[in-house]
Amino acid sequence: MKYPLVYQLISLCLFLLISPAHAPGQTLQPQQSADLPVYLETSATPDLNPVMAVPASELKEVVAHYSADRDGLRRRYDVQYSPARRERLQAFYKDWSSHLQEIDFNRLGIEGRIDYVLLNNELRYELELLNREEKLVNEMQVFIPFASDIIDLDEARRRLERVDPPVVATTLNTLPELIEQARKAVEATLEKEE
Known part of the structure; x- marks a missing residue:
């Protein structure tokens, strides 16, 4: 034999590949973890009922559209304390506020009402921040x-x-x-x- 060590390594690899991972008579028990949810211990698929039980808000797309528009304006008008920025954002928030008032609040579901109230509060808050900023700029002008x-x-x-x-x-x-x-x-x- 010219390469006895090579043959021994090949034999060892074949033995490890063919031999069982556990001894006969032993049974493998899955390890139970207290940190994992029950469905991960028994199945790879979670319980889908909680996911399906959450109804979507009627205003979900409205809020997403508002957020995208607001973020775009903030990127475009990024000069802090700029009168042009303040005027444009005030017009934006007032326009959204007037359009939001056109929505019939009573026809909305619970999630839609929550989104309505939150969006309305944010619009009022942002307008108040811009008013404060204007007062601050006037005070700082000196x-x-x-x-x-x-x-x-x-x-x-x-x-x-x-x-x-x-x-x-x-x-x-x-x-x-x-x-x-x-x-x-x-x-x-x-x-x-x-």
Whole structure:
């Protein structure tokens, strides 16, 4: 024999493949796990009754459509504290609110009513947030009067508008001066209060 070790390995592999996984007389018991649901211990298919018992909301597609539209607008109008963003989102929420009022609440099932109330609450909440933001911007205007210049530049960039480089350069060059003036004004106000 030229390769006795190879023949021994082949014989061992064949023996392992042919031999039973357990000794005769032994029975295999599946391990019971306390963490697994009962259906996983006995079957690969779960009980389908709980899945079928959940009725869908009549407003499921309405809520999905609202969410997709809202997310799209938020991606498009992503400049924080922008008047254009605020106006567009306010119009969006008011429009959705008026269309939601056209739905007959009494004809909805329980799930539909829940979705109706939740969507209505969200629309009112988002409108209130935009009103708060507007008040906040008006209060901040005293401290950051240059914010509108930055917002205008960012919105023009977002709209892919052609810019006049000398005008943009002048705006950007005056920003540090405006920031310094605002800082001095705030410091003077704080010194007067002390």
